[in-house]
Amino acid sequence: MLGQLRQEEQAFASKSGHLEKLDKELTAVKKSAAKYTEAKQQYDLKVQEAEQVRVRLEQSSHHQVLEEVNALKASEVDSMRLEIETLQKEMISYEEQLQAVADSIETINAAMAELNEEAMASKAQVKEAQDALSKHKEMLKSYNQEIGQKDADKRALNKESNECGLKIQELNHNITKVQKESKDVGKYVR
Secondary structure: OHHHHHHHHHHHHHHHHHHHHHHHHHHHHHHHHHHHHHHHHHHHHHHHHHHHHHHHHHHOOOHHHHHHHHHHHHHHHHHHHHHHHHHHHHHHHHHHHHHHHHHHHHHHHHHHHHHHHHHHHHHHHHHHHHHHHHHHHHHHHHHHHHHHHHHHHHHHHHHHHHHHHHHHHHHHHHHHHHHHHHHHHHHHHO
């Protein structure tokens, strides 16, 4: 019974360790989601900056400024296009990671639910084993008390037996003495 209790406790400790591992994986997943959010914010900011440059350029009326602005715009647009393309690729990558994270979270949640159920079942089995062990301990205590009483009875009987033995020896001695005295008296009577 004690062995079964230890097995249940070991199983419970193993499941607790597995839950802790799943919790660490969940934390890593949350960090990936935060990176995705940050990349999306940067992308949105660049799109907004490009739109502001376009609006400013459309409002300018001076020809020379317009040429310079057009050159600057072309340069900036190329630079921003490259940056936006890079961010779009990163966003696609993060979206894929996010989907993988969502799938992983779903799997982890299912595993955690299953482990929680198993842990509850293990707790119930441990409680049952502990109750059975308590009953066995009570029975052993009762048996030990009974054995103690029997030992006391045995000692008392041994004492009585020894006393009876001593009395028998004393009586045998007295009988021998009386027989001897009788023989001696017989000799005198003749």
